[in-house]
Amino acid sequence: MNTLIKMAWRNIWRNKKRTILTMMSILLAVFLSLFTRSMQKGSYANMISNAVKFSTGYIQIHKNGYWENKSINETFVNNKEIISALKDENIIFNIPRLESFALASSGKHTKGTIVIGTVPEDEDELNKYSEKIIKGEYISSNENAILVAEKLAEYLKVDVGDTLVLLGQGYHGITAAEQYPIKGIIRIPIPQLNNQMVIMPLKECQYFYSSENRLTSISLMLKDPERIDETISKIKNKLSNKYEVMAWQEMNQEMVQAIESDNVGGIIMLAILYMVIGFGVFGTVMMMTMERKKEFAGMIAIGMQKTKLLLMVVWETVLLGILAIVLGLIITYPILLYLSHNPIPLTGEIAESMKMFGAEPILPFSVKPDIFINQTISVIIIALVAVAYPLSVILKFDVLKAMRS
């Protein structure tokens, strides 16, 4: 086996220029596929992360029926049953929230808003809200002040220190009307929320909607999001059917569908790049086989079985592929690592269209190992598929005819 590998290695360097050109074509395809895949996966991860952190969490607990009818009347009181159900090693954080709608008005401007009552300290620990304050200051639990999302503030033409009037419907139809001082302007990375959101301390929100101690949801953050199904099942077993327990995928179906359809586009792109790799390898291995027919014939004549010869050609292909992949990874990884820490900000129409899909207008990149592992395996499989025809040529070839050539 060692001799075969040694021969394969030396064979691929017999024609250095051709090998380097083939490697470059594979390398370029590997670079492009890793780049696009990393960008896609990064965008998906970013969208999911934003949706999970700023909106739903990985899991949410509601009163049964709340998700179908998002009304302030479908609220529940946090109790011992829930507290006990949330004692799970995979749950690292839970944030109680009261969410509803209200009209926000200032001067001549009025707009429908999403009012979120939360525990500001917990929310800050999880989402680093205080770092997203672009003007003014962050709020605390005991205040009766609010934070207004950046775009909403722009629309209503309000600033820190101004007063915002909120008008809505409270628990069991009671009118909810109050005016609040704006303590800070916050930039939410989800454009939809950045246009509509008002944040206030939970206690104040419960007071505003006349729903003391009541919550619309408890959002849960998980240590290992991969174990979400297992965690949901555990919580469900502990809770009565008065509550519904939902995963982020159920609550963000539009986003999941958008990711899936975008992913299909990405896979088509990858398939095209894989074809480029496949033809590159095929061309080289085919040439390497055809020009060495006489040499192969000599080897068979002196007693080398065709199976060993096939193995040697397979090794040549695999080594060529691995070499190109390793080089591709060495070049691509540092670039992707840099971009994963410094996403490319988008502007213009692309940014607008991304905002429409509820995505942050940036190009985030992912450096998750599975992207690189999948690429490596795919390229090796493609190389092996590409070598199938040259192998069949070796299996069929006539030793004497080849020796006379």
Next chain:
Amino acid sequence: MEHFLAKFAKHIKKKVIELTRLIIVISYLEFICLLKIDFWDFTMSIIKTINLNKIYDAETEIPVHAVNDVSLEFEAGEFTAIIGPSGCGKTTLLNLLGGLDRPTSGTVTIDGTDIIKLSSSEIIDFRLRNIGFVFQAYNLVPVLTAKENVEFIMQLQGIPKQQREERVLQLFEQIGLKDRLNNRPGKLSGGQQQRVAVARALASKPKFVLADEPTANLDSKSTSNLLDIMEKLNEVENTTFIFSTHDSRVMKRARRLVSLEDGKVVSDNNQMEHR
């Protein structure tokens, strides 16, 4: 009466001994048959062809009879040249002897094995263990050094490393290329490459070596050098050499000359008898 009985008993005893001997001989012959050993071939020749024919384009209007009804025997230790003009069937005959080609009819028996009956995979293995090849164009593996080329065939045979190393050194000593062990074929002259090819052919200690026009690409000095080596190896290792040639220098050194014309054996002379 007593005397008669004693004589009768002695006669019976003698007959029993004769019968026992006969039974032993018959049992031995049965044993030989069971082992499928061709007793006569074992003692007489290592290669035997009977009515060997190779016809190219047999189904066309102009079939080419490359080998025509050739029946030959080669004994161990021979140094034989198959001679004749270009196109007389020398290479085809060599290819048939080496199992590289299949005859249209006839048999090729090597050391009791009818090689025509072997499958393509079995014939490759048979060649590996029994036949050494020297080609006109050397056919060394270009990515292996001279040493590795010779070692390669022994690796295919599964010979342990130490034994391989010893054999390689011994052969390179004999071919006089000890200082070229680590050179690749591209760095060797034609004559040197052919000497390495001879060493490779002998590395696995084959029953015989087939050499197709081994001197065709060599100058006279290299030819003489190669022939010296082949003769020496033939004597030292008692390896049978059969080569095709139309080089008069080679013919002079061969001990047996088999002459072909239009695929037929026209003469078969033992030169040693003439000398």
